[in-house]
Amino acid sequence: MINSTWLSKGLSLLSLIFFLGLWQVISGFYKPVIVPSPMETVQALGNLMAGGKLWEHAGNSIGRGLIGFSIALLIGTPVGLLMGLSKLIRQMFQPYVVTLQVVPVISWLLLAMIWFGFERVPIFVVVISTLPLVIINLVQGVQNVNPRLTEMAKTFKVERRALIVEVYFPQVLPYLFAAMSAGLGTTWKAVAMAEFLSAQRGIGAGMATARINLETPEVFAWTLLLVLMGLITDRALYIVNRRLTRWRNAV
Amino acid sequence: MINSTWLSKGLSLLSLIFFLGLWQVISGFYKPVIVPSPMETVQALGNLMAGGKLWEHAGNSIGRGLIGFSIALLIGTPVGLLMGLSKLIRQMFQPYVVTLQVVPVISWLLLAMIWFGFERVPIFVVVISTLPLVIINLVQGVQNVNPRLTEMAKTFKVERRALIVEVYFPQVLPYLFAAMSAGLGTTWKAVAMAEFLSAQRGIGAGMATARINLETPEVFAWTLLLVLMGLITDRALYIVNRRLTRWRNAV
Amino acid sequence: EPAAEVPYPEKIVIQAPPAPPTAPLLKMLENKPFGDKVAIELILYKSVEEATARIVNGEADFTVLPVNTASKLFSKDMDISLANVSTWGILYLLSSDNISSWQDLKGKEIHVGAQGASPDIITQYLLGKNEVSSNEVILKYAGSPEIAQMLIQGLASTAVLPEPLVTNVLSKNPNVKQVFDFEQEWQRVEDSSLPQAGMVVQNKFVEKYPEALDIIQKSYQQATEQTTADPSSVASLVQEKFDMPAKVFENSMARIDVRFVNAQDAKADVDNYLSKLLQFSPEMVGGKVPDDKFYLAK
C-alpha cells in the first residue's frame, strides 16, 4: 500500500516533469508571442499577481462559476431524476435538453445580456453548459437503478422521499459524480468563454485583453490559472466521492 | 402501451407548440435584429437553402463533427478503461484530462491552426471538447463494475479480451451512453464554435458572417439547423441504446 | 414633461472597443467637459452583442461602432443616429514578401481577420478595383490576433490587419513591411475617404439633452485633436485602461487616421462607402443605404 502510494506519487511527478519538458521544447521552436516557455508563463502569472489583477479577476470568475454550477445542480438533479423516472416527462423534456446542449453561446449571448445583464451572463452560460451534463447522466443513472431494490422499498411502504434519497440516490451517485467531474471542468471553461465575450472583469476578460495586445504569456498565465482551479476542484470532488462511496470497500 | 405512446406523442407535440408559442410571444417584444420570430427564422433557413449555402456549410460541419467525435471515442474508450482499471494510470492521466477540460478553445486555437491547418481546427476542437466526457464517464463506469462478476470470469480463466468486452463493457455501457449523449450535443456546439473562430465554411462560419452583419434571423436559422442535427443524433443514439440494453426488459 | 427641463443627465455612458481610436475618449474624460456636474462613464465592450445589448436596453447613450454596423442597426429600426465619424484609416496590408503593386499579390495567400466583416469586403473590393480577380488570390480567414501572431512567427507572409496589431507585428518581425494603407488605396480608386468607425447616439438622448450632446461633440473633437497632436499625453492612460503598452499605442497613432468629422460633413464619404459595401454584400449594411435620418442634424 505504502509502496504503491509512493510509486504513484513518483509517476505523477514524472508525468508532470515530462509535460513541462515537452512544453519547454515546443516553446523553443516558437517565439514567445506564439508559445511562451513555462518560465515566461510563470513570470507573467507573477506579474499579474503582483499587479493585484489576478485575485480580482479570479475572484469574479470563481464566484460566477460556483454559482452557475450550483444552479445547474439544483435544477438538474430533480429534473434528471424525474426524466429518468417517467418516460413521459423524458420525452417531453429531452428536446429541450438537446437544444441546451447544441446551441452555441453566441446564439444565446445577446438575449442573455438583455435579460440577465452583463455581469450575470457568465453565470447563465455556465448553467446552460453544465445543466445538460447533469441531466443526461442522472437520467442514465435512474434508468439503471436496480428494480429489485425498488420493489423491496415499495413492499415495505417506504416513503417516496426515502425511496429517492436512500435507494435511488446512492445508485445514481456514480453517474452524478461523472456529471460533476465533467461539469466542473466545463464550468471553468464556460466562465472564461463567456467573460471573454462579455464581461469587464474575470479571467476570460483578462484573456481577451491579453489576446488583443498579443500578450501571449499572459494568455498562458490565465490558462494556467484555469488549469489550477480545475485541478483543485477535481481533487475536492475526488475526496467527496471517496467519502460517500466508502461502503464499496466492503466488497 | 398504445395509449401511453399516443399520450406521449401528444405531449411532445404540445410541448413543441408551447415552445413555438413562447418564442413567438418573446419575438413580439423585440425587434427581429434581437429575436426574430419563428416564421422569420424559417424564412431565413429557406433562403439559405435556396442559395445553396446551407448544404455546403452543413456538410462540412457534419463531417467534421462526426470525425472529431469518432476520434474522441476511439482514444477515450481505451484510455478511460485503462484509467478505470488502474489507479496508477488514473493518477498519471487525470491532470491531463482536467487540463483538456478546462483550457478554453482560445488558448489552443493558434497552436491548433499551426499544427493541423485551418480546416482541421474544428475537428481538433471537437476531440478536445468531447474526449474528457468520454474518459470521465468510462472511469466512473469501470470503477462501478460488479467485482463479483469479475471474480467469476477470472475463476473461469476467461481471456482478458473477453473479460473486457463481455463483462466490463456491458456494465460500462450506460456510462458510455451518457458520455455519448453529452458528447454528441457538445460535438455540434464545438464544431460551430471552432468554425466560428477559424474556418471558411461550415455552420459556424456562416454564423460568424451573419453575426457580424447582425443578421439575427440567419443566426437563428443556423442555430435551428444545429438543434435539428442534435435531435437527429440524439434519436439515433436512443435507438442504438435500446437495442443494446434489450436484456434489461427481462427484469 | 418635467424631465425635459433638465439640460443635462446625471450620467452619460459611452461604450467603445478597446482600440487606439478610443484613446481620445480617455482624454475627453480627463478633460471633464461638464466639470463635476455630469459623470461620464466609458465602457469598453468586447463583442457586437454586448454593444447591441446596451443600445437596446438604453444602457449606453453613445456607442463607437464600425460605420457599417451603425448603418445596419439603423436600418434594423434602432432608434439611433450617426453623430460623427472618427476613424478613417486603421487597416493595412502587411507582407514579408517583396510586394509593391496589387498585381504582385496574384497567387499569394492573404490572411484576413473576420470573414464577411468590413476588412474582408474592403480587401475584396480593392483587389477587384486593381484587377486582381478573386480566384487569383487565396483568402484565408482567422481571428486578427492569431493572424498577427502567425505573421510574427513567419507562418503567414501576407495579411490585412488593423492597428494596433500592425505596430505590434512590425516591431516584432522586421521582415514584415507595410505594403498598403487601405485608406490611401481607397482614396486612389474612389476619390473619397474611407470612414471606418464612428459614434452613434440614442435619438432619445438627442431629443432630451441637445445641449449635452453639443458639449460631447465639441469636447470629443477637441480631445481627438489633442490626442493626435500629442499621443504621448494619453499613452499612460491608455496603458492603464487598455493594458496596451504605451509605445505600441504611440507608434500606432502615428500611422492611423483618427479625425473627428461630424456626421453631416462625413455624409458623402459614408454614403459612398456604404453603397460600395451594398454592392458587394447587401447584408453588410442592412439591405439598403440609410437615408438622411441616419445622420445627426447639426
Added chain:
Amino acid sequence: MIKLEGIKKRLGGMQVLEDLSFTVQPGEIVCLLGPSGCGKTTTLRMLAGLDEPDEGHIQGLDDIKISYAFQESRLLPWKSVEDNLHFVLKSQIELPERQALIERYLDLMGLGAYKKFYPEALSGGMKQRLSLCRAFAFPHQLLLMDEPFKSLDAPLRLSLVREVARMWEFSGSSIIFVTHDVAEALLLGHKLLVYSKRPTLVKAEFGIDIPHKDRELGDERLAHIYGQLMTALQKEY
C-alpha cells in the same frame, strides 16, 4: 380471509400459473411446496402487489399489512446492517423503541456483533438472516417468506422454525411460507399446498392441526403426511 381464485399468469411467453385457487385463513400458516420454477415466487409477488394476475382475482388484501422475506436477500449495500433495518422501520416505529426492536432481532439472529458491517461483508447465510430480521421486524398481518432458511445450517434452521412458531403464537399473523424443505413445512404449516409443474395448479393439499409445540419429526401423524407429501412431490418428475 385471503382468497385466490382462478389465477392465471403468463411470463416469458409461457403459461406459468394455470388456474390457481386457495385460501388463507386469518392466523393460518400456509406452506407452498413444488418444483423449482413452478410459480411459487410468482404467487408471493402477486400477493405483495408486485405483479398482477392475467386472469382471476385475489380478495381480502385491503388494509392488510404485508411483510416479505424475498428469495434473494435484497439488502441495500450502502447501508450498514442496522441501517438496513432502520430504513424500512422508520416510518413504522418511533426511535427509542425502534432501536431496541432492531437490536433484539439482530441478537435473535446472531448478528448482534455485526451491526456496523455493510452487507457485502457478510456471509451468504448472514445476509439471509438479515433479510429475515427485516421481514420479522416490519409490522404485519401477513408474512410472505420465500425459502427463508436456505443457506442456514441445520441446527440454526431448526431453532428458527421454533422461533417462527413462537412469534406466530404472539402475533397471530397469517404466514405464507415457500420452502423446499419438507421438514420445515411439517413443523410449521397448518395447510400444505403442493404445486404441480408448469402450467401450475394446486395438485395436493394437506391440513395439519397439531399445535406447534407438539410437533416432532418422529411423530407418527407427521410421518404419515410426510410420506404422502413426498409422493405428491415426487410425481412431478
Added chain:
Amino acid sequence: MIKLEGIKKRLGGMQVLEDLSFTVQPGEIVCLLGPSGCGKTTTLRMLAGLDEPDEGHIQGLDDIKISYAFQESRLLPWKSVEDNLHFVLKSQIELPERQALIERYLDLMGLGAYKKFYPEALSGGMKQRLSLCRAFAFPHQLLLMDEPFKSLDAPLRLSLVREVARMWEFSGSSIIFVTHDVAEALLLGHKLLVYSKRPTLVKAEFGIDIPHKDRELGDERLAHIYGQLMTALQKEY
C-alpha cells in the same frame, strides 16, 4: 494432493480462520459443514485464488484446473442462458462440441427450454441450476461447490446428488462441497469436515468409504455417522 496448513485469515476486523488444516486427496469428495458465517466460503475463495491466507499455506494447486459453483449464482444478466455457458467455455472447447455439451448439461438441469432466456427471467432455483451447469461443464480437476443445491426442491436435490456421484465416477475430479444439508454430505462425501464457530478450526472429521451406489439414508452405518455429525454441529450453539 491438496494440502492446507495452518491457515489464518482476518476479515472485517475479526479472526475468521484460526489455524485451519486439512488435505484433499486426488479424486476425493470433501464436504465442509459448519455454522453460517464460520468461513466455509472463505476457504473456497482461497482455494480458487480469489483471496490469500494471512498465515499458513496451501499446497498442490499448481497446474490444477479449478471450477467453482459460487454461493450466489453470479450469472451475466446481459447474456442468455446458453451464452452464459458459452462465455466460460469458449476458450476451453471448440464450437460444435461446445454447443452439444451445453445442450446436454442444460437438458440435464431441466433448462433445455430456457436456452434463450435472460437470467433475470429465471426463478431462483433455475438460476442456481444454471450456475451449476457452468461449474459442471467447465473442465476441471478440482470442483468447488458452495451450497450447490439450495433453492432446489427435495426430489431434484436427490437426483442431482446422484448425478454428481455419477459424474465424479467418470471424471475422478476432487470435489469440495459446502453444504448445510447433512443428508447430502452423507450421500456424497468421502471426508466430512465440521467447522467450529469463529475463530474457526476443523473440530470434527468423519470418513465414509462406502461406494456411492450403496449409500442409502436408511443405512445403519450412515445413520451412525449422522448422529455423530449432528452432535458435532449442534455443539456449536
